[in-house]
Amino acid sequence: MSTSAATRLAPSGLPETPFAANAAAAPPHSTPGDWEPGRRVIAPSLAPLPGHQWQEEPHMSPDGMHVAAVVRQEDDSFTMRVDDGVWDASFDKVWSPRFLADGRLAAIVQQDGEWTVAVDGEAWPETYGFIWSLCSGPAGRLAAAVQQDTRYGMIMDGEVWETLYENANNFALSPDGRRTAAVVQTVPLGQADIETFMRGVYSVAVDGEAWEQNFMNVWTPVFDNRNDRVAAQVRLSHAEYTVAVNGAPWPATFPCVWEPCFDPATGAVAAPVRKEGRWGMALDGTLLWDARFFQCWSPAWSRDGRHLWAIVAPQYGRFTVARDAAPWSFTAPVVTDLVLSSDGTRAAALVSNDNSDWQVVVDGVPWPGRWEMAWRPVFSPCGQHVAVRVRDRARETVLVDGKPWRDAFTTAWDPTFGPGGAVLLRGVRDGACERWVATIDDFKA
Amino acid sequence: MSATEFSGIAERRIEDANLIRGVAALTRERIERVVKAVTKGEAGARLAVYHETCMRCGMCADACHYCLSHGGDPTYSPVGKMEQTMWKLLRTGGKVDPDDIYGMAQIAYTECNLCRRCVHYCPVGIDTGYVMSMVRRICHRLGVVPLYIQDTAHSHSGTMNQMWVKDDEWIDSLVWQEDEARGEIPSLRIPFDKEGADFLYSVIAPEPKFRTQLIYQAAVIFDQAGVDWTMPSSPGWDNSDMCMFTGDYEMMGRLKRCHFEMAQKLKVKRIVMGECGHAFRSVYDVGNRWLGWKFHPVPIVHSVEFFWELLTEGKIKLARKFDEPVTIHDPCNIIRGRGLMDKLREVTHALCSNVVEMSPTREHNLCCCAGGGVINCGPPFKGVRLAGNKAKADQLAATGVHTVVAPCHNCHGGLEDIIHHYKLGMHTKFLGDLIYDCMEKPGAA
Amino acid sequence: MQQLYNFAVGPLAWVAWAVFLGGSAWRIASMWALARKKDMNAVAYMDVRFAARSMARWATPFATLGWRANPAVTVATFSFHTALVLLLLFAPGHAVLWDYAFGVNVWSLPEGIADVLTVLVILLCGFFAWRRLQLPTVRYVTRPMDWLVLALVAVPVATAFLAKQQIGDNLLMSTLHVLSGEATLMALPFTRLSHALFSPFTRAYMGSEFGGVRHCPDW
16 A cells, blocks of 8 residues: 555445555564465364363464464453463453554453453553454554443543543544544534524544534545645535534535545545546545546555556446546456555556456456455565465465465465565465465465 | 325325424425425336336226225225326426425335235236335435334434344343353354354344344354354344335445445355345345346245245254244245245145145235335324225134244234234244244253 | 328328337437446346247237236237237228339228227227226326327327218318328337337336346246
8 A cells, every 4th residue: 555554434424344454564474484475383282272162263464473262261351362471461342453563462350340451461551332343553552442420532642632532433543553543523503403503513633622613514524645734525415515624624515425535645635526427536625536437436646656556337237446537447346455566557457247256356357266265466576576465266376467376375364575575475275374484486376 | 086086195194293394494495496306316117117107997906905894995905006106207397395294205205015915916016116216215315204113214324223222232241141041052053253154144123122042043053953143243234124125325324334235244154134025125135236146146045935044954953843824924025025934835735734824825925014114104104004005904714723933023923913903913923933943052051 | 182182192291101110210229328338237137039939928918917817908918019010001091002002912801890999999999098087096106198199199090980970071081091100100119109119128128137136037
């Protein structure tokens, strides 16, 4: 990803994948030895340890050195298993585990009806009414959504926003992982109170401080690359949508808009907009791409701001990727996971007919082979290679530049590129959790 | 000639705060502008051809439960309702009074369930459901929408669910139900955000809000069937869609995008939906089209079909059968909308030893009078549903049984209301209720 | 009068046919273009197989719920349209015109049968008028356009009957028959008679949606 992976949000308000922030932030290699080619067994068996009633899905650290899973112990308490040990502490509930950029393991925990975060088994001293949407960025800080005394906001490394609100959702983290933003409801709303709603009860709070303006609706706030400004979709009335940047809406309105994104070079804001039943792209409120697509979403800029990409539908029911308004000729009924190379000149995406026959398309050219499922493509830092985790008939493997790895896992995690064409593969094979450092030559047609 | 004899909607106007407020803000100019914008700008040949081709033969009168329940009153017939609304708007070019819009909104939102039973009666193939939806679209753009359903649409826009359920309340409901269910099945787990699961299970917001036992039941059924499933912990979990019914298509698109992207993000093979009809219509047939997907990007399976799979594949075994006689209600959105009438019967017969068919039945069955957003228009219009569905009450009474199987939330609401009002001494059941009651639970404590 | 008749069966007939054919082609083409522009989320689901299935069903008397629920209308509608098409194409008088205008030799109905069909159509026009006047569900939605299209069918058939039966001035009746028939022909693309052009599409579309998407009969 060229543009701030940590800030790319799904409409749900969550980062694109739970580990998007970590993957983007993970150092390419923590110690030189980590990239020695070959296999290393991290846990010889992932079978539940004695005394565990159950073990949930394992998670591997981005560097592949550890594996962790939520486990339920015999006394009905929950804890985390890490490799072959468990945290000392146990809780009434543990969920949403994730590794941080620095290798620490965090999870949301509940004890006696109160929620907090535990890092490497140590819970934050304070507890809260609720904690969810845990995420972290390159700074290694932990951010989450928080509810305290039925007031809502965000928390970062144990520090709750000074102001909490009636409600909060659509949580966002700045690219540097140090700032938080969310859509907040600043005004109480009575039952079926249409008029107050239409006057506007939603805003965006950045580090807890709400914009001065309220809107009828606000969605998907996103930070710019300088971790400074925030743009979001806003609805001014039932039929008027636009984008607001730091609270100031574009002068132009549209029948609908999708998620905005900042040009990393100039700070201009692009967003897909609807006009007369078709979709185009607007830049700072002015139409940049003609509204001629049946759909246009997931916009992404190249790092130098020269190219703007998006998933588009040039015909009804046929999707593809467009660069600077020019769609690839290859189209498919479904296109997802648009990813750019680090300089933003190349792009990869996943396509399928019916969610069961996924293909990887890079620069408009499909790779051979179809897969039951495919995961978000990963570009090498130089932008020359693309790796994708795929699944077929209960076996998972990794493709690099269209060629499969010579072996397969029962479960894999996303691959990571290292120096000199090394590829870190992580997965479970024959019951063991392994990390492999492969080279490009290990992937053969 | 007709106006003097049947004054139609004018003589049965019902007070609704938001219809009154909306109409007060209208001018003739604005109405004309919006009518033209919708009928000429948004709609095209389909609406024009329906208007021209409808031969005013009146054959559809026998199709409509409102018309049947009102002794053949022509102002309730499908063509009579189109005549009072869209045909009048097209004939006059939108030159009508604000007061007329009140009546049109009341007809479109509360006197048509968009059930499409009239499809079986119209030789030329006029889709009354589509025409009434376009009337609703005009009313939405004019801001003349019944209060309760407008508030629900606002909830969708503010929280991405139907019931103002906050992010943490959703998670809390699942954790709570998981805890409760463990009392019965000690090993039961509701897996959050399980990437790569076979299916994502999505529900409508009334389940976590009022009917949490349905989530409990589903969890027990899935757990004991040994299937690989997940529920999302963040917005996108709710598949309901009142925006489709208010005419707020932009919000409908946003909701469905959120739902489908959640499934795509979790890399599931399919989405299985709870026993809800309107949500199925939105996800399976309507929302995807607005977004430009010809078919749903992730396969959609309604509970009826999923239960059928579990039973036919032997994943659920029954400990007993339900012995009381039951009858089957056919929800329009999964029967006329998906053709599940045979599977519904196979599942019901598998569960119940004595099934008495209604007459008419299957795709010709009468509507519950709650769907299409009508029940969501709230208490002011409850009487419309009760008086408007005497035909269904007679049909139910004629079966002589006390249990109605109805695999749809809205149908439950509508049928329970008429059962109570007409003192039928019956009650409704979901298939999930019956399966939960009758299945073997090998994991039970 | 003879001159008027000659004009009616001569140049005016060519004009009528041109308006009918040109108008119909233009209406279908422009409607299709509009559909492609605005209704792709409907057009995309058109499916020949399901369209044909639905059309065949609805073209069969009593094969659908609607037909079964309205037996009188079913009998009337099928008889009316069948008789009308037979008369249009094969009435003995029309056969002469086919030959005269295009030099084609068309089979024609026996006189007796043509007479019966003519009377049948007139009676059925009466039946449809009776429905529009007497049945509340039809009367409520009847507009001047509905009377106009009924008249556009009834007048040519009635004048044909009068001319044939030598009731009234024969030339006058014949002239009125030709003129009103030409009026009907020209009006077809531009009045509700256009259901002759468009109902195959609406039927095909409904059949396609119910067959291909909803997997449910639309009858």
